[in-house]
Amino acid sequence: MTNSLVPPAGPQRVLALAQLSNSVGDGAYYVTSALYFTHVVGLAPARVGLGLTLAWAVGSLVGVPLGRLADRRGARGTAVLLALATGLAVASFLTVRDFVPFLVAACAYASAQSGLAAARQALLAGLVPAGERTGLLAHLQSTLNAGLAVGAGLGGLALHAGTQAAYLGVFALDAVSFVVCAVLLVRLPSVAPVVREGRRDLGVLRDRPYALLTLLNTVLLLRMPLLSLGLPLWIAGRTDAPAWLVSALFVLNTGAVMLFQVRMARGVTGITSATRAVRRSGWVMLAACAVFALSAGASPWVAAGALVAGAVLQVVAEMGQSAGSWQLSFDLAPADRVGEYQGFFGTGVTVARTLGPLVLTSLLLGWGTAGWLLLGGATLVASYAMGPAIRRTHASRPDVRLRVPVN
Structure with missing residues (x-):
């Protein structure tokens, strides 16, 4: 490339x-x-x-x-x-x-x-x-x-x-x-439709292992409203950092994803590497939450430094989690139902955007430092829980085991 x-x-x-x-x-x-x-x-x-x-x-x-x-x-x-x-x-x-x-x-x-x-x-x-x-x-x-x-x-x-x-x-x-x-x-080549024999059922909704995987990924996605809602409210209500830092952190996140997301994804080539990427992102997100919490009660520039450091850790966690979840969502979906399964996996984004504001405001503004640590801890637990869910999903897919072996 x-x-x-x-x-x-x-x-x-x-x-x-x-x-x-x-x-x-x-x-x-x-x-x-x-x-x-x-x-x-x-x-x-x-x-x-x-x-x-x-x-x-x-x-x-x-x-x-x-x-x-x-x-x-x-x-x-x-x-x-x-x-x-x-x-x-x-x-x-x-x-x-x-x-x-x-x-x-x-x-x-x-x-x-x-x-x-x-x-x-x-x-x-x-x-x-x-x-x-x-x-x-x-x-x-x-x-x-x-x-x-x-x-x-x-x-x-x-x-x-x-x-x-x-x-x-x-x-x-x-x-x-x-x-x-x-x-x-x-302008793209056409993709032939998939013809499946047999009765029509609930498809992905009956696939409990994949549903569990989607649920755990939704927990990881609760960080999505962090930059647009959680951090602005935290900065305004719990820190003495300058208000313009809200915009700076957004630019930092956007620029980092533009420049480094491709590089971060290069090491994710199969189910095992994707699982490792998700687990690493859980630890990094926990560290980000702990650093964000340090900004409360500090002097303006110390608070700003903690917020910038936390934002750097957060975007690293975001890019790792994204790469891992993309790989898993495709590799663990049946080859003849990719659109259906991607539609279901994508509901995690909608749920996170809907529930995320309530969760973040309750945790961060209501609980302060303890809320940050609880958010980071929940992310870490969900990232590790994906391991057994991935193994269970992989084991239930004869077509996936042949198509995408664990690397």
Whole structure:
């Protein structure tokens, strides 16, 4: 690989360009949507929060059937249709002026996004050899962060303008970005649908070992709202560190993932190395939580130093956990149900985003140092509990044992 930041030419690069396209639009959407819905649409903040929570709950439920649809009807065609559906859902936000239409549009947006994520994973599995998937996912994560950063900058310009036209332009940009994503996905080779004989059952929902693996991974993902919610509230309420550090820590995390995620993923090549990566990330996350806790009651610059050191440890843990979980989610899924299983595994992200704010605010603001240590301890326990869950899942998969031996 000649450039660690650019995937090889061919399907891998096209997938990265598609990721870049819609992440630019999403970055602009994320930084402006709350003010758009409250200031332009006129909804109360509590109703916006309720609507988005309900929407992502619906999205987590439909991710599995949409992933199954990608397996059975073809991953490329399903991904293209869901990318267009996402763009249409974003465009519909431009016309809503009341809570019920907003809720309907938000549910459509979350459902299409969840299904698109599962379909793209199935498409990736069909086009990229097993040994190259984790490396490509690392590239896609770097691309995602780069696109979000660019989009956030564009959204910042709209916030600075503060006009309705500027907000509408951001939403139009996000809608167009998903159309561009769909056009890029059309350029990929098609992936033949999987034909399965026999009765239809609950599929992944009956697969207890994989369900346990997904649950434990969800615990590890509770750190997701840390930079956007947990640390800002901690810095403001429990430390004397300068407020601008919130932005600096976000930039540090985003830049580190852009530059080092691919390198961090290179050592993850199979089930055993993925298990080790997840366990190491548990220890590093525990250390990060302990260092974050040291910032309470310290002088401003000592607190700032502890927060920066903790953020460095946290992003190292994040990159290791991400690489390990990507490898495991693919390697332990049946070859004929990748979309369905990826749709289910991806619900962990939605659950973490939904429950994470409540968990983090309760632990960190309510319990202080003890809360940080409990968060780190829970992460370490979950990372080690994944070992037996992985072995049990691997043992129950004759096709996986032949397809992906433990390295």
